[in-house]
Amino acid sequence: MLKIFNCDLHIHTCLSPCGDLDMYPRALVEKSLERGLHVIAICDHNSSENVQYVIKAARRKPLIILPGMEITTREEVHLLALFDRLDELQVLQEIVYSNLSGKNDEDVFGCQAIVNEMGEVEGFNERLLIGATDLSLKGLVEDIHRLGGLAIAAHIDREGFSVISQLGFIPEDIKFDALEISARLEIEEAREKYPQLLSYPFLKSSDAHFLRDIGGAFTKFFLEEGTTTEIKMAFAKKGGRYIME
Ligand SMILES: [Zn+2]
Numbered sequence: 702m703l704k705i706f707n708c709d710l711h712i713h714t715c716l717s718p719c720g721d722l723d724m725y726p727r728a729l730v731e732k733s734l735e736r737g738l739h740v741i742a743i744c745d746h747n748s749s750e751n752v753q754y755v756i757k758a759a760r761r762k763p764l765i766i767l768p769g770m771e772i773t774t775r776e777e778v779h780l781l782a783l784f785d786r787l788d789e790l791q792v793l794q795e796i797v798y799s800n801l802s803g804k805n806d807e808d809v810f811g812c813q814a815i816v817n818e819m820g821e822v823e824g825f826n827e828r829l830l831i832g833a834t835d836l837s838l839k840g841l842v843e844d845i846h847r848l849g850g851l852a853i854a855a856h857i858d859r860e861g862f863s864v865i866s867q868l869g870f871i872p873e874d875i876k877f878d879a880l881e882i883s884a885r886l887e888i889e890e891a892r893e894k895y896p897q898l899l900s901y902p903f904l905k906s907s908d909a910h911f912l913r914d915i916g917g918a919f920t921k922f923f924l925e926e927g928t929t930t931e932i933k934m935a936f937a938k939k940g941g942r943y944i945m946e
């Protein structure tokens with residue numbers, strides 16, 4: 702049966718250097734439920750070690766967790782990769798790590814905590830997660846598709862780290878599944894602001910780095926299940942699935 706799914710498909714955890722320490726798995730699951738969300742995607746910068754713990758924290762709760770990542774490409778564009786399965790994301794993680802250099806400086810960028818479903822610190826990621834990978838936007842979108850994921854251009858209306866801010870336009874040969882707008886804009890406004898992008902599906906997410914921001918923006922999908930396959934059908938307006946703009 703098709704029904705409405707409130708989806709916030711871009712949420713950070715305390716693993717992102719800029720993510721608040723209060724964004725540990727159990728807390729963000731509780732906040733998502735409180736905000737009436739049905740599906741969330743965990744998208745830390747260039748990393749995914751907390752995804753498994755968010756999935757565990759949401760076990761037996763009416764909240765679906767999509768494994769994801771927000772990757773910084775060579776062009777300094779933020780790209781969201783969303784999957785249904787953790788093993789698909791883990792293959793992408795290996796590609797990302799082998800193309801990411803540098804060490805984090807906690808005092809400058811913030812700490813990168815790996816926290817389990819019980820709220821216990823498992824360790825700290827020492828890589829420079831805030832840095833850019835050596836992966837090209839085009840190649841990365843192709844890698845994500847090859848692994849069965851969705852590739853979504855993050856916060857295209859933002860003045861930094863968006864495909865429009867970095868490249869000035871959206872290249873036609875890069876096959877984004879959808880474009881994300883930030884909490885500052887409504888989809889209707891984005892449609893007016895970017896008339897050249899009418900053919901793309903738009904979605905809206907919170908990009909939450911703090912608990913209070915979770916669900917501050919989200920997308921209503923009409924789906925049968927909260928999976929990337931169903932979301933993809935909604936992007937294509939197939940089988941009665943669609944985005945409720
Ligand atoms: Zn971003």
Ligand SMILES: [Zn+2]
Binds near residue numbers: 711908
């Ligand atoms: Zn983000």
